[in-house]
Amino acid sequence: MLDILYSAEEKALSLGASYAEARFHLLERQGVIARNDAIIGTTLASSRGIAIRVVFKGALGFSSTYSLSKEDVLKAVERAVSQAREASVHMKNQIIFSNEKLGRAKVSVIEKKKIDDLSTEEMINLLMDSWDKIKSADIHSKIPVYMQNLSWSKEYKVIVNSDGGFVESYVPRVFYFFNLVEYNDGNSINKWYEYAASGGSELAEEFVAKGRQYEDVYVLDKILRKAKPSPKGRMDVVLGDEIVGLLAHESSGHPSEADRILGREAAQAGKSFIKPTSIGTRIGSEIVSVVDDPTIPGSNGFFLYDDEAVPARKKYLYKNGVINEYLHNRYTGYLFGKGSNGSARAMDAFSEPIIRMSNTYIEPRDHSLDELIKDIDYGIYMKSYMEWNIDDERWGNRYVGLEAYLIENGEIKDLVKNPVLEATTGEIYSSIDAVGKNLVFHAGTCGKGEPSQGVPVWFGGPPIRIRKVRIL
Incomplete structure (x- = not known):
């Protein structure tokens, strides 16, 4: 061979x-x-x-x-x-x-x-x-x-x-x-x-x-x-790790793909709210960092070298609330003057290597779930999702809860039916005031490209607390 x-x-x-x-x-x-x-x-x-x-x-x-x-x-x-x-x-x-x-x-x-x-x-x-x-x-x-x-x-x-x-x-x-x-x-x-x-x-x-x-x-x-009808209005929300992982993948990972930032995906999957000059721009709270790391042993998105033979490594897409690094192949790495960070993958022998995520997650910090809950007087704990949507620039988010609970006086109460969280990416990340410590990953097949390529990934995170966001 x-x-x-x-x-x-x-x-x-x-x-x-x-x-x-x-x-x-x-x-x-x-x-x-x-x-x-x-x-x-x-x-x-x-x-x-x-x-x-x-x-x-x-x-x-x-x-x-x-x-x-x-x-x-x-x-x-x-x-x-x-x-x-x-x-x-x-x-x-x-x-x-x-x-x-x-x-x-x-x-x-x-x-x-x-x-x-x-x-x-x-x-x-x-x-x-x-x-x-x-x-x-x-x-x-x-x-x-x-x-x-x-x-x-x-x-x-x-x-x-x-x-x-x-x-x-x-x-x-x-x-x-x-x-x-x-x-x-x-x-x-x-x-x-x-x-x-x-x-x-x-x-x-x-x-x-x-x-x-x-x-x-x-x-x-x-x-x-x-389940009882969900309350509506602005309130504090705790998101479970399943939704946090999806949030990291959709509102951090995809908009950080350098080819998407340059407009290559515009006709198929959309653009990115991130611009070529956005490095260093604040996107969220100082306690929030989003990572893409293909080197995690046992992960679904595991690799140590990408399909251009570039060594893979851990990348901070958002670091302490600031846009920090894009996902690059050797071509966009040259254009941006940063070099490749090992993000080129092909689905099979009949697909060209393009910029892809691997295992994308919000980095854990130091709060237990109980600590996230106890500081909320009135709000919702949205543990899992029923459906979700995000706009073509990865800015407008909508997540509909499946398993969700009312929070009153720092305690989890009744199940509530299908609360809808709707907010911009900037609003969500800027409103996070506490991040949990228990990192959990979820598996998926990420789609991108034309013809479409599906590649294995993980997305994850710990529970997070968001203050005063809109529930419909």
Whole structure:
């Protein structure tokens, strides 16, 4: 394989490219989908290929091939160079990559139990046992639907480039999703949730047999039967870690992507309220810092080198309430004069590396949940969300609570129904006056690009307290 990749690099350079990159990318996935007591589908998928990226006279070219034959790979190189050559005559501003000390390394995630030891039969048994526990819950509501999806994946990459980069990586992951629907007295409610992490098949039992769904089944029943109308107006709010993680991802991570800041995403996913000159601008309270860190062991967004072979590191997007750093690849790193911070990722062999988040979270501080609650005379504890929305510039936020409680005189009281928090990103971060100490991560698949690329991520944080925000 290495011989083919290096041959591709040499071919591109011989055709006049100033930069050449070849990436072998293999993805394997196996899974089971269940609805209540029925298995409604199984998956067994494999995607492999070689991606070629070149720079020719300041223009970027990309091509890929399913074939691993040397002849077909070299044809892909010719296509990439041809594209770049044709584009080069129209380039007003040349593509230039920042100079980086690139990695020469092999990275492999350790599996306590081999990922592919998890058979289809074992996955079916786990899902059916989960259904038995859910349907046996002592609740008043009916459970018409309990959807589950359990799968494992293996991602193997070899990246070489003409600037000296060489990275070979292996990351196995386990994914589990459930959607629980309950019905009572003409009303229905649902909760969906996703678990995912890098590691071995030992994660499957942790997610399916010991997951939060066995608490959620009782919570949903109580919401249907006991939740009271939510108060409205300006009040203090405590947000649970699930919403805090989403807030960090959507209102810090996405607007900090340098390509989005430059307008590249404008026609697909929108712009950013952050401008190229916003570094050093205050966005929130001094106690708030937002981090993106792909190096967290066991995380869903784990990597030690990005797909340009740049070493990954922890990045403070917001630091002590100030916009501190953007997510960069080598191109935007050159434009901003900051260099890359290892944020380029590709979904598969048929996608080009673009700027992506990894594991994005609000950094914890020193308050317990009880301490956050006890200083509120009247407000809401919004523990989880039912739905959310954010505008195209990542400034206007809307979060609708699912499990939410009234707070009176520093104590959690009754469940309240679907409180709606609506505020700007600046208002939310500026109104945070206390940050919890218990950091919790949640899994997701982040979508970006055209054609769309979905990559595994975590988002998280501790509970936070926000003063005098609007509840609709």
